[in-house]
Every structure is written in C-alpha cells, then in structure tokens.
Amino acid sequence: xxxxxxxxxxxxxxxxxxxxxxxxxxxxxxxxxxxxxxxxxxxxxxxxxxxxxxxxxxxxxxxxxxxxxxxxxxxxxxxxxxxxxxxxxxxxxxxxxxxxxxxxxxxxxxxxxxxxxxxxxxxxxxxxxxxxxxxxxxxxxxxxxxxxxxxxxxxxxxxxxxxxxxxxxxxxxxxxxxxxxxxxxxxxxxxxxxxxxxxxxxxxxxxxxxxxxxxxxxxxxxxxxxxxxxxxxxxxxxxxxxxxxxxxxxxxxxxxxxxxxxxxxxxxxxxxxxxxxxxxxxxxxxxxxxxxxxxxxxxxxxxxxxxxxxxxxxxxxxxxxxxxxxxxxxxxxxxxxxxxxxxxxxxxxxxxxxxxxxxxxxxxxxxxxxxxxxxxxxxxxxxxxxxxxxxxxxxxxxxxxxxxxxxxxxxxxxxxxxxxxxxxxxxxx
Amino acid sequence: xxxxxxxxxxxxxxxxxxxxxxxxxxxxxxxxxxxxxxxxxxxxxxxxxxxxxxxxxxxxxxxxxxxxxxxxxxxxxxxxxxxxxxxxxxxxxxxxxxxxxxxxxxxxxxxxxxxxxxxxxxxxxxxxxxxxxxxxxxxxxxxxxxxxxxxxxxxxxxxxxxxxxxxxxxxxxxxxxxxxxxxxxxxxxxxxxxxxxxxxxxxxxxxxxxxxxxxxxxxxxxxxxxxxxxxxxxxxxxxxxxxxxxxxxxxxxxxxxxxxxxxxxxxxxxxxxxxxxxxxxxxxxxxxxxxxxxxxxxxxxxx
Numbered sequence: 001x002x003x004x005x006x007x008x009x010x011x012x013x014x015x016x017x018x019x020x021x022x023x024x025x026x027x028x029x030x031x032x033x034x035x036x037x038x039x040x041x042x043x044x045x046x047x048x049x050x051x052x053x054x055x056x057x058x059x060x061x062x063x064x065x066x067x068x069x070x071x072x073x074x075x076x077x078x079x080x081x082x083x084x085x086x087x088x089x090x091x092x093x094x095x096x097x098x099x100x101x102x103x104x105x106x107x108x109x110x111x112x113x114x115x116x117x118x119x120x121x122x123x124x125x126x127x128x129x130x131x132x133x134x135x136x137x138x139x140x141x142x143x144x145x146x147x148x149x150x151x152x153x154x155x156x157x158x159x160x161x162x163x164x165x166x167x168x169x170x171x172x173x174x175x176x177x178x179x180x181x182x183x184x185x186x187x188x189x190x191x192x193x194x195x196x197x198x199x200x201x202x203x204x205x206x207x208x209x210x211x212x213x214x215x216x217x218x219x220x221x222x223x224x225x226x227x228x229x230x231x232x233x234x235x236x237x238x239x240x241x242x243x244x245x246x247x248x249x250x251x252x253x254x255x256x257x258x259x260x261x262x263x264x265x266x267x268x269x270x271x272x273x274x275x276x277x278x279x280x281x282x283x284x285x286x287x288x289x290x291x292x293x294x295x296x297x298x299x300x301x302x303x304x305x306x307x308x309x310x311x312x313x314x315x316x317x318x319x320x321x322x323x324x325x326x327x328x329x330x331x332x333x334x335x336x337x338x339x340x341x342x343x344x345x346x347x348x349x350x351x352x353x354x355x356x357x358x359x360x361x362x363x364x365x366x367x368x369x370x371x372x373x374x375x376x377x378x379x380x381x382x383x384x385x386x387x388x389x390x391x392x393x394x395x396x397x398x399x400x401x402x403x404x405x406x407x408x409x410x411x412x413x414x415x416x417x418x419x420x421x422x423x424x425x426x427x428x429x
Numbered sequence: 430x431x432x433x434x435x436x437x438x439x440x441x442x443x444x445x446x447x448x449x450x451x452x453x454x455x456x457x458x459x460x461x462x463x464x465x466x467x468x469x470x471x472x473x474x475x476x477x478x479x480x481x482x483x484x485x486x487x488x489x490x491x492x493x494x495x496x497x498x499x500x501x502x503x504x505x506x507x508x509x510x511x512x513x514x515x516x517x518x519x520x521x522x523x524x525x526x527x528x529x530x531x532x533x534x535x536x537x538x539x540x541x542x543x544x545x546x547x548x549x550x551x552x553x554x555x556x557x558x559x560x561x562x563x564x565x566x567x568x569x570x571x572x573x574x575x576x577x578x579x580x581x582x583x584x585x586x587x588x589x590x591x592x593x594x595x596x597x598x599x600x601x602x603x604x605x606x607x608x609x610x611x612x613x614x615x616x617x618x619x620x621x622x623x624x625x626x627x628x629x630x631x632x633x634x635x636x637x638x639x640x641x642x643x644x645x646x647x648x649x650x651x652x653x654x655x656x657x658x659x660x661x662x663x664x665x666x667x668x669x670x671x672x673x674x675x676x677x678x679x680x681x682x683x684x685x686x687x688x689x690x691x692x693x694x695x696x697x698x699x700x701x702x703x704x705x706x707x708x709x710x711x712x713x714x715x716x717x718x719x720x721x722x723x724x725x726x727x728x729x730x731x732x
Contacts, residue, residue, distance in 0.1 A: 029557045036552030037564060040545040040608065047605040048571055051582030058585055226454050233451045247713070248455045254709040254716075255462050256666045258686045259702040263461035265694065266468060266476045273464060276477050305461060337440060366575020368669055373690050383577040390581055390673070400585075403578045414566075414573045423569050426613055 052407070059180055059400035064123035065172035068116045077114060082106045084173040092193045096166050101149040104160075108142035111135070126395055127168040127179065127188065134159055163191035180401035205385070205402065212382040215300065216364035220311075222304045223360050224353065227311035231352075234312075235319035253309040261373050264302040268292040268374075299371045299379030306370060307363055311356040318352025355421040362413045366406060382406055462706055469494055469699035476696065494700040498524050501697070524685065524701070531681040534596065535664040538603035542660040545604075546611030547653050551645070553612070554619035565612075572609035579606070580673040587674050594676035602670045607660030614659060618652025618723060651723035655716050662712060 010018040066084070068077045082103035090100070111117045121135030138156050145152045153160045167189060171179055182188060182195060186203045190196045197203070230249070234242045252260065267273050270289040278284045292298060322345070330340040368383035375384070382402060389399035417423070432444050472491035473479050481489025500506035502523030508514050518525065552558055553565060571579065583602050584593070592598035622645075630640040646653075668683040675684070682701065689698045 026557060029555070030559050033552040033555040033558040036555075037549045037558070040549035040568065041564060043541075043545055044568055044571070044605060044608065047583075047601050048579070049567070051586035052574070052578065053582075054585045054589065055578070055582040226457070229447065229451050230454050230458075233448075243717075245455070247717075248459050250713055250717075251709065252458050252462055254662065254713045256683065256702075256705045256709065258666070258668065258683050258690070259465065259705050259709075260461060262686070262690060262694075262698055262702050263465050265690065266699065267461055267464060269476060271475065271477060273468075273477050305457065308458060362573055366577065368575065368577045369687075373687075383575055386577050386581060390584065396585075399581060403581050406575060407578050410573065410575060410578075414570070417573075418562075418566055423565055424616070426569070 055400045056404055058397055059404045060178060060397075061175050062123065062172070062177065062180070062397040063175040064119050065169070066175050068114050068119065070114075077110075079110060079114065079116060080107045080120065080169075080173060083169065087170050087173050092167070092170060095163075096150075098148055098150050100166075101153050101160075102147070105142055105145050105149045105153065108135075108139045108145075112139045112142050122394075123172055124165065124168050126183070126398065127171070128162070128165050131159070131165060131168075134165075167191050167193060180397045181405075183398055184401040184405055205382075208380070208382050208385055209405075212365060215296070215303075215379075215381065216361050216367075219300060219303050219307060219364045220357050220361045222300070223308050223311040224357060226304070226308055227315055227356065231312050231315035231319055234316050235322070236324070249309050249312045252305070253313075257306060257369055258373075260306055261302055261370050264298065264305065265293055265374060268298060268301065293374050294376035294379075296375070296379040298374040298376065299381075302370045302374050303364060303367060307360045310359050310363060314355040314359065315349065315352040318349055318355075322348050351421070355417075355425070358413060358417045358421065359426075362410055362417065365413075366410055465699045465702045466706065469696060469703040471696055471699075474696055476694075476699075494696045497695070497697045498700050502526070524682075527680045527682050527685045530679060531665055531683075534599050534603060534679070534681060535661045538600045538607055538664045539657050539661040541600065541604035542607035542611050543653060543657040546608050546656060546660075547615050547649075550612050550615035550619060554616050554622070568612050569609045571605050576606075576667075576669045580669045583670060584673045593674050594679070596679055599671060599675050599679050602674060603664035603667055604660075606667060606670070607663045610659035610663060611653075611656035614656035615649060615652050618649045622648065648726055651719040651726065655719050655723075658712055658716055662709075665708075 012018055012021045065080055066078060068079045069075070070077075083100070086100045086103045096104075108117070111120060117135045117139035118132065121132035124135065125132040134157055138153060138160075141156060159165065170193075171177055171189060179189065184205050186198050186206045187195050188198045234245055234249075237245065265272075269275070270291060270293075272293075274292065275284070275289045279286050279289065284290060292301070326344050326348070327340050330344045331337065335343065365381075366383055367381060368387060371379050371381045372384050372387070375381070383406070386399050386402050386406070389395045389402065432441060436444070467482070468476060468478070470490045470492065471479065471482065472489055472493060479489050483489075499518060499522055503517050503521045505514070505517060508517070549568065553561060553568075558564075579602075583598075587593040587595075587598045592601075626644055626648075627640050630644045631637075635643065665681075666683055668681070668687050671679065671681050671684045672687070675681075682705070686698060686701055689695065689701075
C-alpha cells in the first residue's frame with residue numbers, strides 16, 4: 001500500500017488518515033510504556049551506572065602526582081608543575097640533567113609546604129617500590145638544598161639517579177595513564193618506557209585471575225553434579241511431594257549468606273562437627289583432624305552449597321515439562337536405560353544445564369564474602385584482592401583496574417546468557 | 430517416580446542407590462542450616478556437640494549465648510534486671526541497635542525498590558515498550574555484576590557527592606540491589622495477565638488510575654509482595670556495600686556478624702544465625718503461600 005492510497009483512503013471520524021491516527025496512537029502507547037520505566041531507569045543510572053563509570057574513570061586516572069587537595073579547606077593546588085614542564089620539554093629516555101633536578105627540588109619545596117610528599121611518594125611507590133620514604137626524606141631537606149641540585153639530591157639518596165624512578169615520574173606526571181591496567185596483568189614499563197613482564201616473585205594478578213576462573217569452573221561442575229539428580233527427582237515426583245522437597249532447596253536460598261558461611265565454619269573447623277564425627281567413627285585419629293576450612297577446600301565446599309539452588313531451579317523448570325513418554329518410546333524400541341537417558345533425556349535438559357551453569361559461573365567468578373571469611377590465603381579470589389587494594393593498600397586505581405577487567409569478563413558472560421537463555425527467563429523460586 | 434513392575438534387578442538396585450544419593454544431597458543442602466539451631470543452645474563455648482548435649486542432659490543446654498547477645502554493648506549488663514536494666518538494653522545493646530538499623534534500611538530500600546520496580550515492570554510488560562531488551566538488561570545487571578564492583582563504584586561515587594557514611598546512601602544502594610528481584614517477580618506475574626481486563630475497565634469508564642488500583646493491583650499483588658520480600662531480604666543480608674560506604678552509625682546485622690566472624694567467632698554468632706534462620710523460614714512460608722495464591726488467581730491449577 002502506498003502513501004497516496006491511504007491519503008485518499010480510510011479516514012477516522014475527525015477526518016485524519018487512518019494510518020496517521022494509528023501511528024500517533026502507537027507512539028502515544030510507546031511513550032506511556034517508556035514513561036512508566038523512566039523513573040526506575042533514571043534511578044538505576046544514577047545509583048549504578050554512574051558509580052561504575054566513575055570506577056572505570058578511576059582505573060585510568062590518578063592525579064596524586066599532579067594535584068593536591070586539602071582535606072580541610074578543599075583547596076586544590078597543582079603540584080610537581082616544574083618537573084612536568086621539564087618532562088614536556090624533554091623526550092622520554094632523556095637523562096635527567098641539572099635543570100630536571102632543579103625543577104624537582106623546587107617542587108619538593110612546594111610539597112613540603114603543602115605537607116603532600118607522602119601522597120606523591122605513595123603514587124610513585126605503586127610503580128617503583130621503596131620510593132615513598134625517598135620523597136618524604138628529600139622534601140624534609142628540600143628548603144636547605146643549594147645548587148648544583150643534582151649533586152645535592154644525590155647526596156640525600158643515590159636512588160634519585162634511578163632511571164626507572166624517572167620513568168615512573170614521567171608516567172605519573174599526566175593523570176591519565178594505562179599503567180594500572182598493565183599492573184593488573186603483571187606488566188610494567190621499564191626505564192625506557194617499553195612494556196615488560198614484572199619479576200616472577202611479584203606476579204600475582206594473572207595467577208589469581210586463573211585461580212578464580214578455575215575455582216569458578218570447578219564449583220560450577222560440582223553444582224551440576226549435585227543439582228542434576230535432585231532436580232530430576234523433583235521434576236518426576238508428583239507436585240504434592242516435590243513442592244515439599246523443594247523447601248530443602250528454597251530454604252538455603254532464603255537464608256542469610258553469612259548464616260550459611262558461619263555454619264560451614266562450625267561444621268568444618270578442626271574442632272567442629274564433621275571432624276568430631278570422623279574421629280568418633282574412627283576414620284581419622286584425634287591427632288589427624290582434617291583442615292577443611294580457611295583454605296581452598298573451605299571456599300569450594302561453602303560456595304558449592306551457596307550456589308547450588310541457582311543450578312537446581314533452572315534445571316527443575318526445564319525438566320518438569322519433559323514428557324516421560326519419549327524415554328519410554330526409546331526403551332520400547334530397544335534402547336537400554338543408559339542409552340535412553342543419554343540420547344533422549346539428557347539432550348532435552350540442555351537449556352537448563354546451560355542456564356544454570358552460566359548463572360552459577362557468573363556468580364562464582366565475582367564472589368567475595370565467602371572466600372573472605374573461609375578462604376584463608378589459598379582460597380582467595382580476585383574480588384578479595386580488589387577489596388584489599390580498596391581498604392588495605394589504598395591503591396584505588398589498581399583496585400579499579402582489576403575490577404574493570406573482572407567487570408568486562410562478567411559482562412561478556414552476561415551477554416552470552418542473554419543471547420542463549422534470555423534474561424526474561426530468569427526465575428527465582 | 431515409581432519403579433515399573435518389569436524393572437530388572439540392576440535397575441531396582443540403581444533406583445534405590447539414586448534415592449539414597451538424592452537424600453544425601455538434600456542433607457548437604459539443609460544440614461548446615463539446621464545444625465546451628467541446637468548448637469546455639471550450647472552451655473559450653475564450643476562449636477560442637479558436647480557429651481551432655483548428646484545425652485540430652487538439660488545441663489548441656491542453656492540460653493547463655495542469647496543472653497550475651499542481648500547484653501553485649503550495655504553499660505551495666507550485670508545490674509538487677511528491672512526497668513532500668515531493660516532501658517539500658519533498649520538504648521545500648523549493640524545487637525538491638527544494629528537490628529534496628531537493618532530494619533529501617535531494609536524497609537525504606539524495599540519501598541523504593543518496590544514502587545519504582547512495579548511501575549517499571551508494568552511498562553516493560555507492555556508489548557509496545559521500545560528498547561525492551563536493552564533496558565531490561567540494564568535493570569537486571571545489579572544482580573549480575575559482582576557485589577565488590579558495585580561497592581567499589583559506589584564508594585567512589587558517594588565520596589564525591591558527600592553521601593558516604595549516610596543512611597540515604599546505604600538505602601539507595603540497597604534499593605538498587607533489590608530492584609532486579611522486584612522486576613523479575615513482577616514481570617513473571619504479569620506474563621499471565623489478561624490485558625483485556627484493563628480494556629474492559631477502560632470501556633466501562635474507569636480512568637487509568639482507577640483501573641490500576643481496582644483491577645491490575647489486586648491481581649498482581651502476590652507478585653509485588655514476593656518481589657518486595659526478595660528486595661527486603663537482599664537488603665537485610667547485604668554486607669559488602671555496608672562495609673564500603675557505611676559508618677559506625679549505619680552498622681547492620683550482617684555487618685556486625687562479619688565483625689564477629691572475622692575477629693573472634695563465639696557461639697553468640699550462632700544464636701544470631703538461629704534467629705535469622707527462623708526469619709528466613711517465616712519469609713519462605715509467606716512467599717510460598719503467595720505463589721500458590723498467585724497461581725490460583727491466574728487459573729493455574731496444581732495437578
């Protein structure tokens with residue numbers, strides 16, 4: 001149908017072309033639907049998307065070397081300006097000359113007045129360890145320094161000649177940097193600015209990412225092994241009984257995470273219930289009590305328990321409508337019960353397996369609370385390291401870079417989940 | 430799942446083995462939750478069953494850990510238990526304070542999440558909703574994104590706008606975390622909703638507001654309440670955001686438990702855990718009753 005035919009064709013009572021009236025009505029309906037969603041969307045954008053955006057910004061931005069903010073007066077002062085000017089004038093790899101040291105000395109005087117050498121030293125310390133005291137020590141004596149500054153500063157500490165230190169300062173003199181992402185994957189810049197691996201004894205992050213992925217995969221497999229028989233039983237029992245048994249799955253789901261974690265501490269500790277039972281039964285001796293908590297084993301057991309309902313529920317909702325007559329037909333055609341199960345029943349549960357496995361894996365990769373409480377040191381995941389950098393070492397930019405990498409991984413999995421399962425099909429209880 | 434008459438011996442054996450395996454898995458699921466209940470009545474400071482407890486000797490059981498719970502943080506816990514003592518409990522008992530905080534934060538974040546979430550679910554369940562899939566993905570994402578990332582982002586955001594260490598900050602954060610649950614449960618209820626009912630109401634002269642409160646609301650109420658309960662539990666159980674953005678004044682029950690577990694775990698934690706298990710049993714019961722009512726309203730009968 002062309003436009004001209006509708007113009008001359010059907011019209012509404014008030015004389016408008018029907019097509020136009022319809023599209024106006026549809027646009028109004030769309031607007032109304034959108035307006036209903038708008039308040040929540042705005043709320044989520046403000047309380048969720050903006051904070052995450054700010055975190056992403058923090059992962060590439062660190063102004064500790066360029067700006068000092070007074071906590072009391074909230075006054076903002078640019079710092080290290082002389083040295084930044086020298087870096088702008090000289091290419092990377094230039095050996096620091098007398099002018100560079102003079103600029104540094106002038107900046108150290110400013111730092112001393114602002115009481116900010118600690119802040120700058122900490123920033124450089126992220127990249128060259130042991131340099132924080134270098135800044136505080138030198139700033140204390142900065143006012144008494146006299147030319148030639150190069151010799152005067154080297155007099156205070158020989159480390160001022162370290163090319164790696166000058167490279168780190170050059171990097172930090174611009175607040176936007178990718179160095180925190182490099183650090184998050186165990187890379188660093190060497191003295192002439194090229195990217196290299198860090199020393200083997202300082203490689204922690206890549207190892208921890210791998211451990212997180214492996215543990216999450218292991219927990220997903222364990223959840224699947226435990227959930228499949230239970231979901232199958234629930235799906236094949238009459239609803240009267242399965243609703244009752246479902247309580248066993250739903251009660252853990254509704255119980256506080258900290259309660260469940262506490263229970264596992266109580267059960268698994270060396271003077272706990274499980275060890276006591278094993279000793280009473282004579283399986284292990286009183287002196288051979290097993291260490292099952294505050295290590296990787298503890299993390300795996302507790303997280304499997306906590307995430308199990310997320311596997312049972314999707315499996316159950318896929319298994320419930322499966323018609324048992326397919327398996328019966330297979331059996332009547334001569335398949336063994338083994339073949340009938342693997343060739344007929346299992347393929348029909350694949351959507352549930354995919355949904356449950358993806359969900360459990362996504363949740364496991366970012367888990368924090370349980371590993372922090374029962375993981376000891378060998379059961380820590382990447383989330384725990386992010387928390388450590390946020391609250392312990394206060395290297396917020398590195399924490400943000402690690403979090404951004406984790407976020408990227410989770411978002412890819414989330415996208416995959418949406419494509420394969422559809423978030424509309426997410427069901428709770 | 431009854432065993433057919435023609436099953437072979439091997440199949441019979443496997444069937445019973447299978448039932449035993451399922452029983453063990455159910456035990457794995459439920460035992461850790463139930464084990465804390467008797468242990469919280471232990472009269473000794475141990476995390477295991479003493480000889481007296483196993484022989485059901487009354488001396489092995491006591492309420493001392495519940496008493497510790499009540500008196501922790503009081504000015505004069507050992508005074509005579511008269512009116513003044515109870516006033517001291519009300520004003521100073523740490524666990525009562527944090528329980529109060531948990532309830533208020535939970536209540537306000539639930540209201541916020543439920544009102545906004547229900548409205549949005551109504552919009553999202555309309556067929557004419559534009560960009561439905563993308564918006565749904567954004568609104569569900571607080572459930573998927575690791576909590577440590579959410580907490581980190583909120584820490585930066587709240588510090589920069591001055592909402593850190595405030596009740597409003599914690600409430601807004603918890604509402605955000607509860608929203609996905611409200612959206613999921615309410616849209617699930619709306620899937621079975623017959624939209625000709627709203628058209629019928631409109632044709633009989635009801636305006637959209639009347640239609641909503643008289644026709645739509647009664648039908649979706651069970652879903653809305655379950656969503657609200659989910660949101661409440663999410664807030665009631667949340668500890669990481671509180672760790673990052675809350676101050677001493679905004680401590681909640683899980684935050685206090687976190688302290689207890691990290692510093693020195695005492696059986697008093699088990700008595701809190703027991704109380705929380707009782708709460709979760711109540712909540713589960715309510716949600717199950719609501720689900721059955723909702724299915725009945727929507728005409729789904731149980732076979």
